[in-house]
Amino acid sequence: AQSVTQLDSQVPVFEEAPVELRCNYSSSVSVYLFWYVQYPNQGLQLLLKYLSGSTLVKGINGFEAEFNKSQTSFHLRKPSVHISDTAEYFCAVSDPDSWGKFQFGAGTQVVVTP
Amino acid sequence: EAGVVQSPRYKIIEKKQPVAFWCNPISGHNTLYWYLQNLGQGPELLIRYENEEAVDDSQLPKDRFSAERLKGVDSTLKIQPAELGDSAVYLCASSLSQGGSYNEQFFGPGTRLTVL
Numbered sequence: 207a208q209s210v211t212q213l214d215s216q217v218p219v220f221e222e223a224p225v226e227l228r229c230n231y232s233s234s235v236s237v238y239l240f241w242y243v244q245y246p247n248q249g250l251q252l253l254l255k256y257l258s259g260s261t262l263v264k265g266i267n268g269f270e271a272e273f274n275k276s277q278t279s280f281h282l283r284k285p286s287v288h289i290s291d292t293a294e295y296f297c298a299v300s301d302p303d304s305w306g307k308f309q310f311g312a313g314t315q316v317v318v319t320p
Numbered sequence: 321e322a323g324v325v326q327s328p329r330y331k332i333i334e335k336k337q338p339v340a341f342w343c344n345p346i347s348g349h350n351t352l353y354w355y356l357q358n359l360g361q362g363p364e365l366l367i368r369y370e371n372e373e374a375v376d377d378s379q380l381p382k383d384r385f386s387a388e389r390l391k392g393v394d395s396t397l398k399i400q401p402a403e404l405g406d407s408a409v410y411l412c413a414s415s416l417s418q419g420g421s422y423n424e425q426f427f428g429p430g431t432r433l434t435v436l
Binding site for chain 2: 255296308311312
């Protein structure tokens with residue numbers, strides 16, 4: 207079974223600074239990869255996804271992620287964060303052969319301060 | 321377009337009491353998911369429905385949890401009796417699944433359950 211490791215449980219960052227959230231997954235076979243954001247008291251919202259093709263994926267709100275198959279990583283980045291980016295971020299993986307079955311990481315809490 | 325609707329948003333009960341959560345998926349979405357999210361953790365799948373059929377319930381604790389999806393639309397998740405360890409957020413999600421290809425899951429806001 208797939209597993210997902212988010213290496214940082216909390217990332218403090220100043221407004222307008224860059225941020226990188228790290229995600230590693232267990233399998234070296236084909237996978238689908240996702241990043242979700244969860245604002246307080248809300249459900250998860252898809253930021254971006256990698257299914258195939260270009261390894262650099264651009265998502266909403268200025269986020270992007272890079273798929274690295276050799277390192278089994280899918281790190282999320284944003285060059286300049288806003289206060290409104292304060293939220294919990296989840297990395298998830300799905301096996302294309304059992305689509306719809308997601309394995310989520312434990313989450314990374316991003317706290318943006320002025 | 322309305323998103324995934326869940327009710328109640330919050331529920332506080334005493335242990336050994338029953339509790340039920342309701343989910344209304346996005347109109348037309350044939351796949352429905354129930355997830356459990358413990359504090360500080362990512363969601364874990366409890367059950368997945370394709371229309372009215374539960375196609376993956378391997379993670380559902382069947383001794384106390386049950387779920388149904390009436391007519392392939394709304395769904396109810398029940399716990400009876402509730403235990404202290406059931407305190408968590410219960411998330412519902414839906415997607416339109418066609419031909420085995422990937423389709424985005426849309427999540428509801430969740431029901432936060434507190435068992436005292």
